Amino acid sequence: MFKGSMVAIVTPFSNGRFDEKTYSGLIEWHIESGTSAIIPCGTTGESATLEYDEHYRVIETAIKTVNGRVPVIAGTGANSTEETIKMTKEAKRLGADASLLVCPYYNKPTQEGVYRHYKAVAEAVDIPIVLYNVPGRTALNILPSTVARLAAIESIVAIKEATGDMKQTSEIIRLCGDAITVLSGDDFTTFPQMMLGGKGAISVTANVMPKESARMCALIEQGNIDEAKRLHYYLDPLNAAMFIETNPIPVKTALALMGKVKEEFRLPLCEMSVSNKDKLKDVLRSYKLI
Known part of the structure; x- marks a missing residue:
């Protein structure tokens, strides 16, 4: 379930509401392009x-559209344990294959x-x-020693590691072995993390170039x-462009420029500055995406 290029998929809006039709279309595109799993929310x-x-x-909507073709790993994390349990129970009831829980x-x-x-979440929800x-x-790092303790819990099976710290990744793998699967949480670290023993990525860049992300x-x-390695360096400028401003502003803007979604955000997120949008356009043109 936890390997390859898994997309942390955007949520398209239209006139302030969740755009289900556009969302389903994005998911179909991902499955056709070789994306290994869909991560909503x-x-x-x-x-x-x-x-x-x-x-x-x-x-x-993700579960119904996917229809069992790839795993759906639902984001249900919160800073309240009870709230996390509540949302994770509902994701399980809806049919999610797994749950992604932010620290x-x-x-x-x-x-x-x-x-x-x-x-507490693992004991409350069988997923x-x-x-x-x-x-x-x-503003908090889950230390490798804590990951090792958590890896001993049967239902805790993977970690999306987004520190960008290869020493930390290495220590997690050393301490945990096969007890937990390590996934990259930053596209620029996918290649080096997989060289250390990681199994894939929960990717932002895959929203824009799913086929290439899956192929790498x-x-x-x-x-x-x-x-x-050649693909890693080929994708590197796009990986950087996805963080010109706060994620998901650049990736959603890129998809809008590609004609995939509307350029619509929820406050406090807002549209990109003109100068940064121009930089993003230049990068997208270099890949012939627009």
């Missing part, structure tokens, strides 16, 4: 500004608190759990490292 999916009913509707943010628990948070470590957003991961799995 992550950071890239603007989960922070989705109401509960919308959040569940986005997950449900509790803002309230900054201790490492013991982080452990107890995930343990495979993917930890999500992104200190740049949560497949090449590494097949042992064709030279060609995978």
Whole structure:
């Protein structure tokens, strides 16, 4: 379930509402392009500004559209353990294959608190759990020693590791071995993380170039490292462009320029500055995407 290029898919809006038709079309494009899993309601999916009913509707639409062809890993994390349990139970009821749970943010628990948070969710909901470590957003790093403790819990099966720190990735793999699958949470680290023993990526760039993202991961799995390395460097300018401004502003803008979605965000996110949008256009033109 947890390997290859898995897309942290955007949530398209139209006139302020979730655009189900466009969303389903994006998912079909991903499956045709070789994307290994669909991840609705992550950071890239603007989960922070989705109401509960919308959040569940986005997950449900992904599950129905995918129809068992690839796994659906639903983002259901929150900084409240009870809220996380509530959303994860609903994702399981809707038919999600697994749940992606961001590290509790803002309230900054201790490492013991982080452990107890995930343990409580694992005990409350029988579903495979993917930890999500992104200190740049949560202001808290899940330490490798804590990951190792959590890996001993049967249903905690993977981690989306987005520190960008290869030493930390290496230590997680050393401590956990095969007890947990390590996935890249930043596209620029996918290649080096997989060289260390990671199995793939939960990708932002895959929203824009799904076929190439999937091919790079497949090449590494097949042992064709030279060609995978070439693709890594080929995709590098696009990976960087996806973070010219706060994710998901650039990736959603790129998809709008490509004619895939409307250029519509939820406040406090807003459209890109003119200068940054011009830079993004230049990058997209270099790939012949617009």
